Amino acid sequence: MFKVEFGALQQAAGDIKTGANNIDSKLSQMDQSLAPLRSDWTGGASEAYVQAKAQWTQAITDMKQLLTDIGTAVDSSQQDYTEGEKHNTNLW
Numbered sequence: 001m002f003k004v005e006f007g008a009l010q011q012a013a014g015d016i017k018t019g020a021n022n023i024d025s026k027l028s029q030m031d032q033s034l035a036p037l038r039s040d041w042t043g044g045a046s047e048a049y050v051q052a053k054a055q056w057t058q059a060i061t062d063m064k065q066l067l068t069d070i071g072t073a074v075d076s077s078q079q080d081y082t083e084g085e086k087h088n089t090n091l092w
Contacts, residue, residue: 006085009078016071020064027060 034049041049 004081006078006082013071013075016067020067023064
């Protein structure tokens, strides 16, 4: 037997989705912080940064999508449990 806390599931789903959305903000802040330094980078240093940024941007995009999918799954589970609880209550 297990117990489901509907509110906790709903909160978790919201927190996961909020976290996924906050990633963009943090990435933008990091990019702004590096902007003054990037203007001094030339040649290999500049190219290395561009390549590294493309890699981490893709990795972060993938992670954000995964978090969004997890948040959606948790939200869906909460809705399913709520509907199941209503159905079981109506049986009485």
